Amino acid sequence: MNLQAAFTLIINTLEPLQGAREAANIAHILMEHLTGMSKMDRIVYKDKLLSPEQEIRLQQSIEALLKHEPIQYVIGKGWFYGLELAVNSHVLIPRPETEELVEWIVNDVKTAVKILDVGTGSGAIPLALKKELPQADVWSVDISAGALEIAAANAAQLNLAVHFEQVDILDNIASQQLPMFDIIVSNPPYIRDSEQADMEEQVVAHEPRIALFVPDHDALLFYREIGLLAKEKLTPGGKLYFEINEAFGKEVVELLQEQGFTNVVLKQDIYGKDRMVRGDKM
Structure with missing residues (x-):
């Protein structure tokens, strides 16, 4: 699966639950977390393939999101006042x-x-x-x-x-x-x-x-x-x-x-x- 297909999969899966705007926002956050690539780089290299490990993590993340787990818990981090913070269910x-x-x-x-x-x-x-x-x-x-x-x-x-x-x-x-x-x-x-x-x-x-x-x-x-x-x-x-x-x-x-x-x-x-x-x- 290439980057574009993965991004589209996330949006299509989440849109019925979250709406188009929030689904796109979550898709960008998750894709950057999985690939380490910025939005622009993912557009330029949209045909780049995910590794098998990345595909597994993508599927696991989508399953968690479908259970209404917040994206911050899925990727293990959130942001506050310019700081990146580790977060979990505690x-x-x-x-x-x-x-x-x-x-x-x-x-x-x-x-x-x-x-x-x-x-x-x-x-x-x-x-x-x-x-x-x-x-x-x-x-x-x-x-x-x-x-x-x-x-x-x-x-x-x-x-x-x-x-x-x-x-x-x-x-x-x-x-x-x-x-x-x-x-x-x-x-x-x-x-x-x-x-x-x-x-x-x-x-x-x-x-x-x-x-x-x-x-x-x-x-x-x-x-x-x-x-x-x-x-x-x-x-x-x-x-x-x-x-x-x-x-x-x-x-x-x-x-x-x-x-x-x-x-x-x-x-x-x-x-x-x-x-x-x-x-x-x-």
Whole structure:
């Protein structure tokens, strides 16, 4: 099978499930991963044959995609803030809106700081912050050993120094062992269990539930607990940043105000959705 035939096979297989545009996007990502060739090179050398090994990997990848496995898991990598990150089913796939949270912090930081990221996943947030703020001392915690393994591997691959710890942020004793920080940031689980019915199957079936969902009866669980941690572990004048469920912007703002944070700001993402909150510790 030549390159053109392989590209066409991917599109024809996925188009009924994904639509023409997304099928083409996935086809380009998969073909570049399989061949190491750019889009232009694949056009120029469209008659070049895949090796037998490449054909096997192509078929395996298509089968995974037909089971709604995200393309990032199929190829084992995703991208965030200009960084290529290894990803697997232990970690969420980094989202573009989270890049806006990182950018907000980067724009706010004027001096050397100590930063804590809560819920590292693939390491996307702490690694992007360390890249953009090399003078910062960056720490990151997660409850998942599998996530921490991926995050540490990404840090080593990118040669970025981030201190990773396995901590259950809902365990007060464990989290109190952490040092003081100037900034605490988190993109915690915030999707209510009842929202699953409206989500894409590839997210619900393949991404880690522990990093996605909260019970309907306590949707602000992680904001409340991380807010309490921040009251103890932020230096005076320190800042707390959250990515939030768009449905709870007002509630998260009120929660932080009740906890004693000042200058609480609700920020929208590029799609006009309530997506981020920042508060200052007095």
